[in-house]
Amino acid sequence: MSEVRLTTPSFLVLGIIDKLGEASPYDVKVEAARTVAPFWSMPHAQVYAQCDRLLEAGLLSEIRQPGGRNRRLMKLTDEGSAALRGWLADPAFVPVEARERGILKLWFGASPRVHAPVQIDEHRRTLDEYEELAGEVGELLTRGQREALEFGIRYERMMVDFWHWVESRES
Numbered sequence: 001m002s003e004v005r006l007t008t009p010s011f012l013v014l015g016i017i018d019k020l021g022e023a024s025p026y027d028v029k030v031e032a033a034r035t036v037a038p039f040w041s042m043p044h045a046q047v048y049a050q051c052d053r054l055l056e057a058g059l060l061s062e063i064r065q066p067g068g069r070n071r072r073l074m075k076l077t078d079e080g081s082a083a084l085r086g087w088l089a090d091p092a093f094v095p096v097e098a099r100e101r102g103i104l105k106l107w108f109g110a111s112p113r114v115h116a117p118v119q120i121d122e123h124r125r126t127l128d129e130y131e132e133l134a135g136e137v138g139e140l141l142t143r144g145q146r147e148a149l150e151f152g153i154r155y156e157r158m159m160v161d162f163w164h165w166v167e168s169r170e171s
Helices: 008-020 025-035 044-056 078-089 101-107 112-140 143-169
Strands: 060-064 072-076
Touching (some): 008 072, 044 060, 072 078
């Protein structure tokens, strides 16, 4: 077992495997796309690399399913559970890195007249999806999941409002 630097993607993998009980890297990829992708994207290749790193570090254990595909299933070790609990309990603040391509384009001189209508439409569409999801399954979510969904709703509302403001400034 080697010492490994744990990153947010490491904890994403640990958290998903913890929630599922046991999972293949593919299961982690699918669950991440289904659940946390709106606020934390993770490339598929990174999921597989993280699983390998965490396995090597002793934070995950692996069994191979017998049969033709020889699928590997992983679960948290005691060390992996302890690392995840420690991370969840850590209140440290990490500043948000907003990676909004449209805002970067504005910075470099893109036309608000061209970009604002598209941004408004797309953020409005995403907002509608989140609000629909909250209406359909909001009560079935854990408190933390509901709060994360609420973050998405509030973020999209703010982005719609921001792009309306940008559009209104166009002379």
